[in-house]
Amino acid sequence: MQHFVVVGILVILTTVLTYLGLDVAGLAKHQHPVSASLQSISIDQLWNWEMMVISFLFSLIIVPMLYSLIVFRQKKGELEDGEHMEGNATLEVVWTVVPIFLVVIFAYLGGKSLGDVRRVDPQAVTIFVKAQQFTWTFEYPEYGIISSELHIPVNKQVVLKMTSADVIHSFWVPEFRIKQDVVPGRYTEYRVTPILVGDYKVRCAELCGTSHSYMENAVIVDTQEDYDTWIAEQVEIAKLASLTPEGQGQLLVARNGCTGCHSLNGTRLTGPTWLNIYGREEEMNDGSKIVIDDAYIAESILDPNAHIVATYASPSQMPAFVFTDEEIANIIAYLKTLK
Amino acid sequence: MLGALFGAVSFLVGCGVTDDWIKWARGIDTSDHHEEHWHGWEKFLNVSFDHKVIGIQYTLIALLLLGVGGTFAMIFRTELAASQLQFLTTDLNLFGQTGPQLFNTLMSLHGMIMIVSILLGISGIINYAVPLLIGAADMSFPRLNAFSYWISVPAAITLVSSLFLGGFDTGWTGYPPLSARAPVGMQMFFMGVFIAGWSSILGALNVIVTALRMRAKGMTAMKMPIFVWASIATSIISMTATQFIGLAFQLVMFQRLFGMGFFDPAKGGNPVLFQHLFWFYSHPAVYVFILPGLGVISELLPVFVRKPLFGYRWVAMSSFGIALVGFVVWAHHMFTSGMNEYLRVPFMYSTLLVSVPTGVKFFSWVATMWKGRISTPTPMLFVLGGIVVFFMGGLSGPPHATVSTDLHLHDTYFVVGHFHDTIFGGFVFPFFAAIYYWFPKATGRRMNEFWGKVHFWLMTPSFFILTFGMMYVGLLGMRRRIADYDPALGLDSAHLILTIAGFAIFTSVIIFGINLFYSIKHGEKAEGNIWNSRSPEWQVPSPMAAHNYSKPLEVIGEPYDYGLKDAPYTRFIEPASAGKSKH
Structure with a gap:
């Protein structure tokens, strides 16, 4: 009994310490890279809950293992076997059923979070994206602009309609937390609502050939005024050109x-x-x-x-x-x- | 292409593995004992039908490929030590490839060579141990067994030849359309895997039949050693799923050779279809890799804890649980692929469900250790290391399963870290444990204990640094499969540490290799039951004789009744009472 009490206390302590350790390293709440989209808030929240459960499960297995290794170690010259203990059906049922509940809870949370990420704003700005070895091209259909930089206004949902000219690529801006493959012969959709003005990069996340590493283009989240100015400039440049x-x-x-x-x-x-x-x-x-x-x-x-x-x-x-x-x-x- | 196929077939005929079959087809009878004139290591270079020899042959080729794959990893890991390209530069021209192309080839080959190495390593342990554990004289089909082994040799050669034939740059997954337009090395890659698949399917068939038909008298299902349960579960997956990767690769080969547009959207094909076919095998495949390893852990743990395996039935059934659920989770590799969106939710449920039977194993192992009398010689260290490392792999899994978090993690180093944890914990550590444990059975000598411990204590901490580091850089924005990364991500120092840790692991495996070969001749003599195990193979002197047990076995107890006096697991049936024995 005494063993169980000690292990129980150690499990709780280790859980707290593990979680705090992850938090100090900025991992528990996923602080790096900075979270720059509405969608990333929901994703980071789910991540944080998972880190709590993971800290607990980590302690639940590792602590009794280490404890057994130290306390139930065979002493020098000792030849006896351990206690004859074949199993315990109640325990087995408990550690089958409780995880099933956890699975259902997290699948529910995961589904809910996915719903948040995919929420459609009918007012979303549409931009066409073409991926090819080894660059991205962005087309703004309303203005007839073609650009190798993606400019988007802050706090507005943008929907990217993406296709590939050659092989499979994947659109990923780490700060937005979401990625979507870009497949030849069809359009895939990427919805994002940027919430933080700044310069980011779209990084191709699906191996696409020799220069895959360098398939990075600028993604710039502008204030509404800057965005309007940029659009006006591009329209002018296109006209002159x-x-x-x-x-x-x-x-x-x-x-x-x-x-x-x-x-x-x-x-x-x-x-x-x-x-x-x-x-x-x-x-x-x-x-x-x-x-x-x-x-x-x-x-x-x-x-x-x-x-x-x-x-x-x-x-x-x-x-x-x-x-x-x-x-x-x-x-x-x-x-x-x-x- | 044709050359590779022709080479493989002529190699098989030439090495003599098909001799007996051809003789049978011509109506000539063959003898069973044609290998007694070989001495020492000679038998390992010849076609032998003895499951122990084949098991060791499998293990040796697995270790060889482990070394090749590891060397490749060290080369590209060195390139990643700092941002920018240092030696795999664009000016380089080696085997017709520039630096970044070579990086992609080495990285892709590292993946597939390691996978083939693991499949062969599994066959190695299973071939060696299963007949011994069930008290059989050999596998059911010794010639098929030799064939399964020897076909893996041309498979490995074909696979590695892709490096010299222009390479390929698709990663081990070989997704079209990229793989449909890659250099000719790609064909060799597909062909090599295709041939290795044969080895896997035929080997699995043999294991299932052997385990079902050749058990000792009285060995009912619930009295089988737990490793046999795991071997059956893993073989069922190999036998039923391997065809899918073969098919997927064959379709791409046909697309390349004959212009068939299976995955070419311009011809009405669908690139995402390939991913479904591919992962329908390749996800269950990871359970093929880990189930035997987890079986080794469950098998060895009671020996060194001196206590029965806690919840034997539950552990045995959990292997089947994992194998079954493993068939319905494949699309979790495709959450970002552009497949039907609503499919992501059911696959999230099924994927999270894998944690339930896996959890049963962990809890049972911990309960097995509770109140035992634990000693920690080298095999036990690797068993413990395997449990902890595999547990880290398990814990880092659910964030991939819940779809929205996976949208960030997919195709980053987080996945790479997670995968290496599961495979090292589920296969590599138990594989080393099995080698240290059964080495005396095979050679009559034991491996050096001190260097075994050095191997463990160098490898384990380095490995934790490596995989946690991988997960860390992945979370921060490091994509997988890139030759160079943006210095602005600030990952240079992390990558330097990762590279150093990688080299430490590599060094530890070299130490293991030297220890292994040195101990064959010079190891301390160990002919008895040195681990004090209840298992039948340890009740007879080492090394094991040809055809294993001189008298048939009978099961009269439970396999893991440590702590119970006078309750042995097996006994020999004396010839008088046994009547006519099989041989």
Whole structure:
């Protein structure tokens, strides 16, 4: 009996200490990364309840185990067996039935929390998302804007209608706590209500190929005023761009997510950088040297595998694109401006 | 592709495992004892039909693959020690792959090689122990048993060859469309797993028949050693579910080879369908991995606690409970996949339900230890380590099961930490325990106790650091399967610690390997019942003779009646009373 009392007290103590330990580390209430959406509040709440139960269950098993190991240890030279104790049906029923109750309670809480996360606001702002190796493109249908950054207004539900151009990707902003896979050939839906203004990143969470690690685009939660300003700017930029060939080329580039693999600042990504690309001489992986001109660019867009620059992945990671001659000319015009 | 298939078949015929079958088909009789002229280690390199030899062969190839998979892990773990790419850079070109591609290949192969290693390790323990525990002379189908083993050799070679054939970058799950467009290494990966599946299915069939048909006289179901229960449960899963991963992989192979659009949306296919097929095996598969390990824990715990296994029936039934529930939880891997949304709730219920039979095991183990006379030689240390580590895996499970929390945790390092906990606790620790425990039975010598303890005390704390660290970085935003991470996440120092812990585990396993091979020749002699066990195999001298027991066994008591005097589990039937024995 004395053993049970001691273990009982130790279990309670350890439960409290474990939970406090988790809390000090910021894990019990999930303090990092910062919680930035309405949905994350419900998720973190459920997480916190689970941490309480886990702290208790941890103590319930580990404490009697350690206690037995210390107190019921075979002493030196002792050869006797332990007490002959075959089992106890009542106990077995108790530790089967009580967990079943816990399961039902947590399944209920989990279902309720899922309901909170998926709650639909009919006023939600719709944005289309296209995922492709290795970038995200965001389209605002109301304004005709295409962007590689996701800007969303704070305290308003946004619904992202997402599809993929190639393989499966997954949309995850850790601060929002939710993720949703993006599947080719269909639209999946991601609802989020940001509650904290700030700069975040969408990080692709489903392995999608060589540069999966770098499939991160900016997600910016703006105040309503900043959001309206940004929209107005983008509308203006799009209008101006459509007037010149290089502007139209730039729009095509944005729409097709080219900069996911081709940097504009000289950094090496999945494909060669576009900084100073026009007229540059490149060594190909077959040893030949090619000066990058209109013909090479057109060929590379339509058939990326025709000539691959040395040290880059072969076969090429780039999909073949279908463009009209005029569109290709516009893209080339844009590339010429990248000095 | 064809080369791999052809190579596998010709390897099997060439090594002679099918000789007897071909002879039978031609109407020639074969002898049973054709292996007596082999000496020492020679028999392990030849086709043997002795379940003990096959068990050891399985264990050795499992350890070899464990080493290969572990080495791969160390390579990419080193790359992850700091953000940015250090040596797997984009300029690198090895086996036709750039650094990040190589990272993906190594990471993917680490997963599948370890899984194959585990499947073979399980077959190793089951093959070695089950016939001994039930008092049989061998498995039911010794030639099929040898075939199941030898087919795993080309499977492993094909699998590893994918590294040199352009690699693949899909992770061990091989989700299309990514896997449909990956380099040719992908085909080798699918093919290797496909062949390994054969080994698993045929091996499982053999185990079930053996356990059902070849038990000693008087060994009723409720008097079977608990490990046999676990082996049956695990074999039922292997035999019924492995086909699904084979099918899923075959469909992708056909999509790649013949342009069939099973999973290609442009041709009316559905990529999510693959995930259903894949997880319908691959979830139950984790129970295939852990049930034998939990069986080892239940089997060994009473020996070192000197007390009966608490609630034998409940523990035996809980294995079946886990196996059954395990078949209806697969879609919890797909909560974010875009499958029908309402399906997530029933799968949450079924998934949480797994905790009930698993809980029964934990409570019963603790109750077994209560008021025992506990001693802690190396096998017992690994049993205890297995319980605690598996428990950490169990505790970190429910947050994945409740859907909304999983939306955050899915595809992060939290999952990676959880998974390593369940598999180390459910398989790796018990596997080491089983090796330390049955090593004297196989060799007549015991492994060095001091180095065994060094192995344990180096591995266990490092492992806790590793998995808790994984869960920690995952919670903070570390995605799984990435070669490089955003320095802004502030995870550099955590990852450095993880890498150091990884190397400590690797070192401890090397110590184990040296101890294992050194002890075969130089270990302390141990021919008697050194663990003071009640189990029949320890009642005869080690090493075990061919065809095991010289006289048939009869069960006259309970398997785990420690603490009860003069109540042995088994006795030998003397030839006079037994009449004609089987051999």
